[in-house]
Amino acid sequence: MSAIAKTIVATGASSGLGFEAIKTLLGQAQPYKFILGARNVGTTEAAYSKLGFDSTRHTLTVLPLELSDLRTAKTFAQQTLEHLGHDKLDYLLLNAATTSVGADPSPHGPAKWCEAYVVNHLSQHYLIHLLREKLAASKSRVVVVSTGAIRQISDPKTLDVDLKAGSAAKGLDLYAADKFAQFLGAQWWRRQLQGQATVVAVSPGLIPDTGLGRGGNMTIPDNLPDAKSVAEGAASILAAFTRDDVPADPEQVFLTSWGEWWPKDVYAPALDKDLQDKWSPSKEEIEKEAGISA
Numbered sequence: 309m310s311a312i313a314k315t316i317v318a319t320g321a322s323s324g325l326g327f328e329a330i331k332t333l334l335g336q337a338q339p340y341k342f343i344l345g346a347r348n349v350g351t352t353e354a355a356y357s358k359l360g361f362d363s364t365r366h367t368l369t370v371l372p373l374e375l376s377d378l379r380t381a382k383t384f385a386q387q388t389l390e391h392l393g394h395d396k397l398d399y400l401l402l403n404a405a406t407t408s409v410g411a412d413p414s415p416h417g418p419a420k421w422c423e424a425y426v427v428n429h430l431s432q433h434y435l436i437h438l439l440r441e442k443l444a445a446s447k448s449r450v451v452v453v454s455t456g457a458i459r460q461i462s463d464p465k466t467l468d469v470d471l472k473a474g475s476a477a478k479g480l481d482l483y484a485a486d487k488f489a490q491f492l493g494a495q496w497w498r499r500q501l502q503g504q505a506t507v508v509a510v511s512p513g514l515i516p517d518t519g520l521g522r523g524g525n526m527t528i529p530d531n532l533p534d535a536k537s538v539a540e541g542a543a544s545i546l547a548a549f550t551r552d553d554v555p556a557d558p559e560q561v562f563l564t565s566w567g568e569w570w571p572k573d574v575y576a577p578a579l580d581k582d583l584q585d586k587w588s589p590s591k592e593e594i595e596k597e598a599g600i601s602a
Contacts, residue, residue, distance in 0.1 A: 313339040313366075315397050317388055317439070319373065319432060320404030320453070321345075322352040325512050328542035329401070334361040334368075342366065343391055345373025345384045345404075375404055375431040376423050377416035378598040385438035396446040399549055400439065402432045403453040407483050413473035418597045424482055425471040429490040429587075430594065436497055437591035444504035451548045452494040454509040454562065460484040464492075464577050467587070489587045491562075491578050496588035498561055499581070510548035512541030513565030536565060 316333070320326040321344045333340050334356075346352040352370045361368075369391055373384040404427065411422035421430065436443070436450065443450065461467070461484055470477035470485040477485060491509055498507040513536040536544075544565045554561070555569050559579055562570040572579060589597075 311338055313341045314399070315341040315343070315392065315395055316399045316401060317343045317345075317397055318399075318401035318403060319345045319375065319435070321401070322348070322355070325453070325515065325538060325541045325545060326401070326403040327355065328538050329403075329545050330356075330368075331359055332542060332546060334359060334366055337365075339365045340367075341395070342368040343388050344368070344370045345375075346370050347372075347374050374416075375427040376414045378418075378426070378431055378434055378594065379416070379600055381431045381434050382438060382595075382600060385435055388439065389442060392442065397439065397442045397448050398446065400436070400443060400448055400450045401453070401545070401549075402435070402451065403545065404428075404432065405453070405483075405487070407479065411470070411473060411475040411477050411482055417599065419473060420597070422471055422473045422475065422477075422482070422486075425486045425489065428483075428486040429493055430589075432490070433493045433497075433588060434591065434594050436493075437594070440501075444501065447505060449506045449508065449549065450494075450497065450501070451545065452490065452507065452509045453545060454491050454494070454511055455483075455487050456511050456514075456564075457484040458488045458491050458575060458578065461488040461577060464488065464580070464583055488578065491575065492584045492587040494561065495559065495578055496584040498558060499584070502558060506554060507561060508548045508551075508554065508563060509561050510545055510563040511565045512536070512544045515541040541565070 318326060321330050349370045349372050356368055371384050371387050374380045406424055406427045408424050413419055414423040414426040467485050467489055469475055494507055494509045501507060515538060516535050548563050559572045560569055564570055
């Protein structure tokens with residue numbers, strides 16, 4: 309009897325770690341149904357076509373998604389649900405991320421926030437809202453690709469300034485701030501979906517070769533002792549899909565690149581529930597601010 313296909317919906321799988329993770333799964337005997345969001349559909353389809361994967365075992369659909377534009381996030385969610393039909397959504401992988409030299413406003417709004425915040429947190433947080441019913445019905449696992457850089461944020465009040473469009477925050481400081489907001493969102497969703505879906509954050513480690521730092525003029529030397537390859541980073545992400553030893557403490561959700569669950573005191577500032585609420589706007593609040601019709 310053939311295995312039942314598992315469905316993965318993913319952002320950030322056009323290149324780098326996300327592409328490597330999906331490529332790894334395409335080589336497995338377990339069948340998968342992939343629905344990937346991509347800025348450039350044609351380029352992404354061509355990249356996967358070159359892999360020559362077994363299309364009788366796996367199906368792969370690429371849908372347009374520009375995370376700097378919340379309207380495309382809504383369209384992507386609608387198209388994803390249409391493709392899924394009555395099928396389960398087993399895994400939602402939120403891997404997309406960007407860096408930038410400065411806190412430029414998102415070209416498609418909301419004008420209040422810088423583009424990096426919209427891409428790295430707000431749009432993907434919105435996606436979870438839009439897919440929430442399917443996630444709960446499917447008992448899905450939501451995998452949020454995070455970073456150890458969240459430890460740089462000792463005073464979360466700085467987010468109020470740094471994540472605004474036109475702020476003075478740059479490079480790694482801005483990246484740490486928007487990824488901290490993302491992790492607050494992961495903790496918030498862990499609370500909202502408790503008993504309905506599993507939310508896990510994972511760090512792929514320090515990966516010099518992903519190209520993530522180009523937008524923020526950040527160069528990661530490849531000779532650092534803790535540096536990992538793209539394949540190793542992708543393996544860390546995939547481990548978050550299947551680890552069955554998620555700690556009993558619901559706040560302990562961060563899987564490190566060396567395979568351990570971080571003690572929650574490492575990210576103590578992110579455990580403030582009021583702070584999680586503040587940086588996890590409702591679907592209605594997001595749509596109102598972005599001028600998206602219901």
